[in-house]
Amino acid sequence: MKLIKTDSYEKLSRQAANILSAQVILKPRSVLGLATGSSPIGTYRQLINWYNKGDLDFSQVTTVNLDEYCGLAADNPQSYRYFMNTNFFDHINIDKNRTHVPNGLNPDMEAECHRYDALIESLGGIDLQLLGIGHNGHIGFNEPKGSFEKTTHIVDLKPSTIEANARFFESIDEVPKRAITMGIKSIMNAKKIILIANGQDKKEIVKRAFFGPVTPEVPASILQLHPDLTVICNVD
Numbered sequence: 001m002k003l004i005k006t007d008s009y010e011k012l013s014r015q016a017a018n019i020l021s022a023q024v025i026l027k028p029r030s031v032l033g034l035a036t037g038s039s040p041i042g043t044y045r046q047l048i049n050w051y052n053k054g055d056l057d058f059s060q061v062t063t064v065n066l067d068e069y070c071g072l073a074a075d076n077p078q079s080y081r082y083f084m085n086t087n088f089f090d091h092i093n094i095d096k097n098r099t100h101v102p103n104g105l106n107p108d109m110e111a112e113c114h115r116y117d118a119l120i121e122s123l124g125g126i127d128l129q130l131l132g133i134g135h136n137g138h139i140g141f142n143e144p145k146g147s148f149e150k151t152t153h154i155v156d157l158k159p160s161t162i163e164a165n166a167r168f169f170e171s172i173d174e175v176p177k178r179a180i181t182m183g184i185k186s187i188m189n190a191k192k193i194i195l196i197a198n199g200q201d202k203k204e205i206v207k208r209a210f211f212g213p214v215t216p217e218v219p220a221s222i223l224q225l226h227p228d229l230t231v232i233c234n235v236d
């Protein structure tokens with residue numbers, strides 16, 4: 001594991017964007033695993049900046065997002081598809097047909113899980129996965145539990161996650177209670193992983209996840225076993 005500590009959100013975002021842009025430059029047909037949440041917004045902003053300067057070309061890139069809320073349509077401003085379009089895809093020259101987010105509206109969610117796993121496999125897996133981390137150690141929406149869930153699955157969100165994500169909704173009652181998320185196996189199969197942890201309030205979980213035991217009670221802790229993990233944080 002490589003740990004990069006920065007002293008500002010801007011520097012953290014720049015470090016992550018550096019690694020992502022190197023990936024796209026070295027392999028224009030990269031498959032990028034992308035994340036939502038407030039942490040990666042600065043990274044996307046930095047990549048858009050470099051794209052606007054003519055330094056990056058996303059025309060051959062494919063993306064797969066980690067997760068989506070169940071029951072939210074793509075045009076719902078709280079959906080992760082909408083987040084990705086407005087924070088990133090709408091501002092770069094990526095072919096939207098190559099951008100993938102689980103479909104939270106599929107009436108058959110089991111089928112949607114299988115479809116998403118098959119899609120990742122058909123792409124040859126993920127070259128570089130960007131991750132944030134929840135306060136309880138979740139990655140994507142892999143919540144703490146008794147065992148690691150390997151494949152794409154449906155999750156009942158923990159009350160603490162619903163509460164943490166309520167800041168993006170009008171009221172806590174509007175936060176969906178279920179989500180679909182990529183499993184630990186697809187994440188761990190990525191060739192390279194970057195995890196960003198922004199802010200002092202992530203200090204405790206960074207310590208537990210990367211300097212404590214590997215346990216499904218702290219899903220991010222499994223990343224300690226990944227051969228090419230970079231953790232970028234701005235906590236002391």
Ligand code: GLP
Pocket residue numbers: 035036037038039040066067131132133134135138139140141161165
């Ligand atoms: C959500 C997302 C995660 C993200 C987490 C942390 O629950 N599903 O992928 O890592 O939030 O978000 P933030 O970066 O806003 O703290």
